[in-house]
Amino acid sequence: MELAVGIAGYGTIGAAVGRALDAGIGGLKLVAVAGGPGGTAQAGLKNLKTPVALVTASELASLCDVIVDCAPTAAFVGIAEPALRAGRTLISISGAAILLHPEMIELAKRGGGHLILATGALLGFDAVRAAAEGIIHSVKMVTRKPPMSLVKAKFVVENGICLENLAEPVRLFSGNARQGAALFPANVNVAAALGLAGIGPDRTQLEIWADPNCDRNCHRIEVDADSAQLILEIRNVPSIENPGTGRITALSLIAALKGLNAPFRVGS
Numbered sequence: 001m002e003l004a005v006g007i008a009g010y011g012t013i014g015a016a017v018g019r020a021l022d023a024g025i026g027g028l029k030l031v032a033v034a035g036g037p038g039g040t041a042q043a044g045l046k047n048l049k050t051p052v053a054l055v056t057a058s059e060l061a062s063l064c065d066v067i068v069d070c071a072p073t074a075a076f077v078g079i080a081e082p083a084l085r086a087g088r089t090l091i092s093i094s095g096a097a098i099l100l101h102p103e104m105i106e107l108a109k110r111g112g113g114h115l116i117l118a119t120g121a122l123l124g125f126d127a128v129r130a131a132a133e134g135i136i137h138s139v140k141m142v143t144r145k146p147p148m149s150l151v152k153a154k155f156v157v158e159n160g161i162c163l164e165n166l167a168e169p170v171r172l173f174s175g176n177a178r179q180g181a182a183l184f185p186a187n188v189n190v191a192a193a194l195g196l197a198g199i200g201p202d203r204t205q206l207e208i209w210a211d212p213n214c215d216r217n218c219h220r221i222e223v224d225a226d227s228a229q230l231i232l233e234i235r236n237v238p239s240i241e242n243p244g245t246g247r248i249t250a251l252s253l254i255a256a257l258k259g260l261n262a263p264f265r266v267g268s
Contacts, residue, residue, distance in 0.1 A: 003260065006032040006064035008057050008079040009071030010041035012241040013093070016250035017068055017257070022048040025254070027261035032063045034079070036071070061086040066260065068253055073097045073185040080104045080115070087112040091256050093249055095119075095192030096181040099201055119197070120252030122190050124221065124232040126267050128197045131225040136199045141177075141191050144169065144211040144218040149244045155183040169211040177201040184208060187244060190219050198223065217246050 005021060005028050007014045014033070021030035030050070034057040035041020045052050053063070057075065060067050061082035069079050069092035076097035083090045084107045095117055098104060108115040119125045128139075147163035150156055155172065156163065163170070173180055177195035180188040188206065195201030211218075216235040223230035236246030259265045 002027055002029045003065040004029055004031045004063060005066045005068065005257070006030075006034065006055075006060035007068045007070055008034045008060060009069065009075065010035040010044050011070065012239050012245055013250045013253065014041075014068070014070035015044045017070060017253050018044065018048060018052075020250075020254045021257070022050055025258055028066070028257060032060055034060050034071075036075070058082045061088055064088065066091065066257070068092075068257065069094060069097075070250075070253070073100070077101055077104070081107065084108045084113040084115060085111045089114040089116065089260070091116045091118055091253060093118050093189060093253060095189040095194075095196060096185045099178060099181045099192040099196065100185065116256060117193055117196065118252045118256040119193050120248070120255045122193055122219070122252075123234045124223075124230055125193070125197050127228065127230055128194065128223060131223060131227050131230070132198050135226040137224045137226070138205070138222075139194060139198050139203065139224075140205040140207075140222045141194055142207045142209070142220045143188065143190065144209045144214050144220075145187070146214050146216075146238070146243065147210045147212055149217055149238060150187060150208075150210050152244060153184050153187050163210050166210060166212040169209050169213065171207060171209050173206065173208040175206060177204040177206050180206045180208065194221060217244075 010033050032053040032055050057079045066089045067083045147166050177191040178201035181192045191206045195204040218235045221232040239245045239247045
C-alpha cells in the first residue's frame with residue numbers, strides 16, 4: 001500500500017521534492033501541497049503529471065501519512081503541530097526550528113508520530129551520532145558563505161548590515177548553536193542539527209562568516225571525542241533560485257523519503 005505524502009512549502013526545495021515524487025518513488029504518492037501566499041505553489045503544480053490538491057498546512061495532517069516540511073522556519077509549528085498530534089511522520093530539514101521548538105519532539109512522543117530531521121545535506125552525522133554514545137569533549141563548526149547567501153538572514157536584516165562589495169571576510173557571529181539558531185534561523189540548520197546529534201546546542205560552538213572568497217556554502221566541523229577525532233568539511237553548491245539554499249538540501253529530503261520504505265538502507 002502506498003503512503004500518501006504531502007509537502008508543506010513549495011519553493012525551491014519543495015518543488016524539487018514534488019518533481020521527484022511525481023516521477024515516482026516506490027511506495028509513496030504525492031497527494032497534497034500546502035503553499036504560502038503569492039501563488040507560487042499553484043503555478044508549480046501545473047508542471048506535475050499527476051494532479052495534486054492544494055490545501056492548507058493544517059489540512060495536510062488529515063490527508064497524508066507523511067508530511068515533508070520545506071517551508072520557512074517561522075511556519076514550522078503550524079505544520080508540525082497538527083501533523084504530530086495526528087500521529088503522522090514529519091520529515092524536516094529545519095534543525096533550527098526543531099531547536100527553537102523542542103516541544104514538538106514531546107508532541108511526537110505523545111501523539112505516536114515521528115519527527116525526522118533529514119541530514120543528508122550534512123556530512124559525517126552517522127559518525128557524530130556514534131561518538132555521542134561515548135564521550136564528546138568538544139564540537140566546533142565554522143560556516144563561511146558568499147555574502148549574497150546571507151543578505152536575507154534575520155540578523156543581517158535587523159541590524160542593517162551591508163554585505164555588498166566586501167573586500168575581505170567578515171565574521172557575523174560567534175557563540176553557540178542555540179544562539180545562532182535564534183539569530184540566523186534560516187541559515188544555520190547545519191549547526192542546529194549538529195547540536196542535536198552531538199553534545200547539545202549549548203556546547204556546540206559556532207562561527208558564521210560572510211566571505212567574498214567563497215562561491216559555495218562551506219561548513220567545517222571539528223569533533224573531539226574519546227572514540228575519534230573528526231574533521232569534516234563540506235562545500236555545498238548554492239541553488240540558482242535561492243543562493244542561501246544548497247542544491248543538495250532537496251536531495252537530502254528525497255533520500256530520506258526513499259529510506260522510509262527501502263528494504264535496505266545505508267546509514268543509521
